[in-house]
Amino acid sequence: MAISDLEFPVGVVARSHSDSQHLATSLAQAVADALRDAIDSHDHATLVVSGGRSPIAFFKALAQQPLPWAKVLVSLADERWVPVSHADSNEALVRQHLLQGPAAEARLLGLYHSAGSLEEAARLTEQTLSDLPPIDVLVLGMGNDGHTASLFPDSPSLHEALQDDCPRRCLPMLAPSVPHQRLTLTLPLLKAARLPLLAIEGQGKLSVLEQALQHRDHKKMPISAFLGAPLEIYWCP
Numbered sequence: 368m369a370i371s372d373l374e375f376p377v378g379v380v381a382r383s384h385s386d387s388q389h390l391a392t393s394l395a396q397a398v399a400d401a402l403r404d405a406i407d408s409h410d411h412a413t414l415v416v417s418g419g420r421s422p423i424a425f426f427k428a429l430a431q432q433p434l435p436w437a438k439v440l441v442s443l444a445d446e447r448w449v450p451v452s453h454a455d456s457n458e459a460l461v462r463q464h465l466l467q468g469p470a471a472e473a474r475l476l477g478l479y480h481s482a483g484s485l486e487e488a489a490r491l492t493e494q495t496l497s498d499l500p501p502i503d504v505l506v507l508g509m510g511n512d513g514h515t516a517s518l519f520p521d522s523p524s525l526h527e528a529l530q531d532d533c534p535r536r537c538l539p540m541l542a543p544s545v546p547h548q549r550l551t552l553t554l555p556l557l558k559a560a561r562l563p564l565l566a567i568e569g570q571g572k573l574s575v576l577e578q579a580l581q582h583r584d585h586k587k588m589p590i591s592a593f594l595g596a597p598l599e600i601y602w603c604p
């Protein structure tokens with residue numbers, strides 16, 4: 368199956384690439400162009416990225432882009448509730464692979480807070496996120512269970528996080544399938560991004576996307592809440 372075999376709602380653009388490296392380079396170019404446009408328009412740019420393992424090549428390619436990095440604010444769509452020194456920290460991933468060379472001048476708004484409970488940490492992150500300007504570019508990923516950001520199927524706060532009028536910017540989330548409690552940005556904040564992008568690789572994730580398009584069950588496959596215009600999907604086999 369190829370991504371061109373899927374039927375998307377009007378306004379969703381699917382871009383196919385031959386391999387991971389081409390996808391990473393093309394995505395980095397598109398993100399850099401949009402960040403430059405944002406800086407031209409309002410003198411700064413806000414980029415929100417995802418974690419996991421897939422974005423490393425993209426982060427490295429984006430770090431090579433000539434940009435006035437000091438005008439770029441980088442934040443995360445989600446975080447594992449682990450300190451930045453932990454190997455599974457999304458913030459650590461961004462620091463290690465994106466904020467390098469000239470890109471180290473970008474400001475990073477991390478989501479992690481040490482606290483007595485996950486709920487308390489989420490409230491602290493909520494306060495931190497009051498400093499987040501409107502998102503210019505959002506790069507989402509997707510797990511094999513149909514989660515995106517840390518909007519996990521069957522998590523207790525999922526219903527609240529997926530409400531169009533959810534008053535919270537950040538909610539605690541439990542990831543039943545994978546270790547670590549999570550912090551996630553909520554649907555209205557993510558959906559307000561000026562340029563939302565979704566990057567996925569492989570036949571497995573394409574099948575997940577196909578199911579999400581068919582069933583449109585946001586609780587079972589939270590990615591389906593994002594499968595409408597505007598959205599650009601970057602895929603490679």
Ligand SMILES: O=C1O[C@H](COP(=O)(O)O)[C@@H](O)[C@H](O)[C@H]1O
Nearest residue numbers: 417418419420421508509510516
């Ligand atoms: O746990 C996470 O998983 C998804 C997908 O990660 P990947 O390694 O399969 O690409 C990611 O989008 C999310 O930010 C991350 O915390």
